[in-house]
Amino acid sequence: MSILAVGSVAFDTITTPSGHAESVLGGSGTYFSLAASYFTEVRLVAVVGDDFTAEHEQVLKKRKVDTRGIEHEKGKTFRWGGRYLDNLNDAKTDFTELNVFEKFQPRIPAEYKDSEFLFLGNIHPTLQSAVRLELSDVKLTGGDTMNFWIQGAPEELRETLRLVNILMINDGEAKMLAKESSLPRAARKVLTMGPNALVVKHGEYGATIFFRDGTFGGGSHPFRAPALPIEEVKDPTGAGDSFAGGFMGYIASQEDVNREIIKRALFYGGVMGSFAVERFGTERLENLTRDEIDARFQVFRELTHLG
Amino acid sequence: MSILAVGSVAFDTITTPSGHAESVLGGSGTYFSLAASYFTEVRLVAVVGDDFTAEHEQVLKKRKVDTRGIEHEKGKTFRWGGRYLDNLNDAKTDFTELNVFEKFQPRIPAEYKDSEFLFLGNIHPTLQSAVRLELSDVKLTGGDTMNFWIQGAPEELRETLRLVNILMINDGEAKMLAKESSLPRAARKVLTMGPNALVVKHGEYGATIFFRDGTFGGGSHPFRAPALPIEEVKDPTGAGDSFAGGFMGYIASQEDVNREIIKRALFYGGVMGSFAVERFGTERLENLTRDEIDARFQVFRELTHLG
Numbered sequence: 001m002s003i004l005a006v007g008s009v010a011f012d013t014i015t016t017p018s019g020h021a022e023s024v025l026g027g028s029g030t031y032f033s034l035a036a037s038y039f040t041e042v043r044l045v046a047v048v049g050d051d052f053t054a055e056h057e058q059v060l061k062k063r064k065v066d067t068r069g070i071e072h073e074k075g076k077t078f079r080w081g082g083r084y085l086d087n088l089n090d091a092k093t094d095f096t097e098l099n100v101f102e103k104f105q106p107r108i109p110a111e112y113k114d115s116e117f118l119f120l121g122n123i124h125p126t127l128q129s130a131v132r133l134e135l136s137d138v139k140l141t142g143g144d145t146m147n148f149w150i151q152g153a154p155e156e157l158r159e160t161l162r163l164v165n166i167l168m169i170n171d172g173e174a175k176m177l178a179k180e181s182s183l184p185r186a187a188r189k190v191l192t193m194g195p196n197a198l199v200v201k202h203g204e205y206g207a208t209i210f211f212r213d214g215t216f217g218g219g220s221h222p223f224r225a226p227a228l229p230i231e232e233v234k235d236p237t238g239a240g241d242s243f244a245g246g247f248m249g250y251i252a253s254q255e256d257v258n259r260e261i262i263k264r265a266l267f268y269g270g271v272m273g274s275f276a277v278e279r280f281g282t283e284r285l286e287n288l289t290r291d292e293i294d295a296r297f298q299v300f301r302e303l304t305h306l307g
Numbered sequence: 308m309s310i311l312a313v314g315s316v317a318f319d320t321i322t323t324p325s326g327h328a329e330s331v332l333g334g335s336g337t338y339f340s341l342a343a344s345y346f347t348e349v350r351l352v353a354v355v356g357d358d359f360t361a362e363h364e365q366v367l368k369k370r371k372v373d374t375r376g377i378e379h380e381k382g383k384t385f386r387w388g389g390r391y392l393d394n395l396n397d398a399k400t401d402f403t404e405l406n407v408f409e410k411f412q413p414r415i416p417a418e419y420k421d422s423e424f425l426f427l428g429n430i431h432p433t434l435q436s437a438v439r440l441e442l443s444d445v446k447l448t449g450g451d452t453m454n455f456w457i458q459g460a461p462e463e464l465r466e467t468l469r470l471v472n473i474l475m476i477n478d479g480e481a482k483m484l485a486k487e488s489s490l491p492r493a494a495r496k497v498l499t500m501g502p503n504a505l506v507v508k509h510g511e512y513g514a515t516i517f518f519r520d521g522t523f524g525g526g527s528h529p530f531r532a533p534a535l536p537i538e539e540v541k542d543p544t545g546a547g548d549s550f551a552g553g554f555m556g557y558i559a560s561q562e563d564v565n566r567e568i569i570k571r572a573l574f575y576g577g578v579m580g581s582f583a584v585e586r587f588g589t590e591r592l593e594n595l596t597r598d599e600i601d602a603r604f605q606v607f608r609e610l611t612h613l614g
Contacts, residue, residue, distance in 0.1 A: 017488070086488065181324070181393065182537075182538060182539060182540070183511070183536055184536040184537065184538045185538055185539075187536075202512055204490070205509055205512035205513070206512070208536060210536075221606075221609060221610070222536055222610060223609075223610060223611070224533045224536075224610050224611055225611075226531045229490055229491040229494075229515060229517075229529055229531075230489075230491065231489060231491045231492055232489060232492075233489070260613070260614045263613055263614070264613055267613065299528075301613065302528060302530075303528070303529060303530060303531050304530070304531055304532075304533075304611045304612070305611070305612055305613070306567070306570055306571055306574065306608065306612070307567045307570070
């Protein structure tokens with residue numbers, strides 16, 4: 001089934017201990033779409049400027065991502081620069097140029113209206129809500145947010161959370177959103193705000209999903225998937241969005257949405273995140289095969305499962 | 308089979324967001340012994356002062372820990388005070404009074420000499436080496452260390468590492484020991500220093516074991532066990548030593564030492580660590596049952612295993 005993803009398309013300038021990349025294609029919408037494209041049909045809604053060329057679009061098209069929802073505006077594409085020094089979990093921002101992204105008003109093409117899965121990338125909560133409300137056939141909505149909106153648009157975010165089925169954020173964001181320092185307690189509180197499930201991303205330690213009791217045919221027991229201990233993380237940019245792409249892509253590829261499928265999806269999320277960080281930018285996500293993905297899924301299983 | 312544990316017995320004064328405890332029984336030897344006592348016979352070598360009463364000793368004896376190796380010296384027992392504020396993974400030390408522990412020279416009672424498993428708690432590496440060399444029947448040695456020795460006694464620690472089969476340290480210690488910022492690379496380097504396996508403890512995210520290729524009947528694939536997301540961590544003190552006690556205790560309770568047993572042991576380590584933090588000091592570890600332990604082992608399995 002098809003996923004509609006709303007998010008950013010950006011050009012990133014990245015420095016890590018492994019090297020430097022200048023103005024490479026990035027953004028939450030890009031990473032999400034590429035990762036999800038190995039599992040199901042993906043439609044992307046985003047905005048770009050004149051500097052986004054046919055060649056850039058080809059990166060997405062080659063992965064059969066439907067790009068008809070990418071709006072082309074006059075001006076420059078969103079640009080971000082950052083560096084990861086000692087701590088690969090934490091980027092220091094060098095610059096943020098919103099450019100055409102500043103006035104982004106997602107417009108859903110008519111051909112996208114029958115989308116059954118929706119991913120709301122990390123944009124203003126009011127835009128997230130508007131997109132969700134425009135789509136009546138959506139079976140499941142996944143969403144991301146960040147500290148900036150948790151602190152800067154708390155009321156709007158509350159509205160969005162009522163429309164999101166599975167929220168995907170990191171440890172710090174979950175604790176900030178719930179105003180709780182204990183993660184399980186924070187999770188329980190977030191689950192009273194709307195979502196049926198909360199995925200907490202732990203960076204190099206994987207992710208935990210917390211469920212509201214009775215949702216997706218199960219109780220309230222959490223489930224944890226690992227991340228792969230990777231020798232050389234070249235560039236952590238996009239790991240979280242690639243995780244979300246693998247997670248939602250796998251769910252959308254299945255007939256049903258139940259606990260077992262969601263658990264496997266959490267593993268596939270980790271798998272796609274682990275590929276993303278092996279190269280700068282989207283390089284690794286552009287040229288995978290489903291066999292490579294499933295082989296790594298097995299590695300994740302062996303990493304965690306008793307005989 | 309029996310484990311000989313060498314470590315500290317201490318009185319801890321602890322402040323956490325959940326409360327305060329004054330001069331409660333603690334120390335690496337105490338936590339390790341109590342945790343391991345649910346799996347196998349434990350013999351403790353440590354030193355205490357006049358303030359260590361028969362009542363304190365009874366805590367260990369009730370769990371059938373052999374306390375004949377505890378030396379009683381004139382003076383006060385080792386005392387430590389610390390507080391966990393925002394970050395439950397990281398204690399701020401208020402005071403350290405080594406007292407009788409300062410001149411600790413482990414003496415192995417004759418009745419302990421046939422011990423088949425050995426745990427070298429976090430003491431000076433030279434003392435660790437001396438204990439190991441005194442025991443000729445030992446099949447497997449586990450060891451702990453810390454930043455203080457990695458920086459302060461690197462040569463002595465190198466010697467100890469040649470005598471340790473499974474080293475158990477945390478992320479920061481592994482990276483410091485190997486002078487490597489990537490954990491898998493750090494692990495590989497540590498494994499060239501002597502140990503056949505390295506357990507890296509990740510606090511609330513569990514632990515990963517890295518193996519030297521060909522050891523314990525397997526390849527070099529790592530294995531990861533979770534920690535339980537606990538609503539209220541009352542007191543993290545002793546979690547790592549309780550982990551080590553569960554880990555080594557389970558191994559010592561088995562006929563053989565192979566990969567599958569070591570993987571299960573990693574889960575049991577997490578289980579004992581998760582119990583330890585539920586109450587202040589050793590309270591929770593004093594009154595467990597094997598049924599409670601095995602039930603939590605199942606929870607850990609369900610937390611991580613796909614159907």
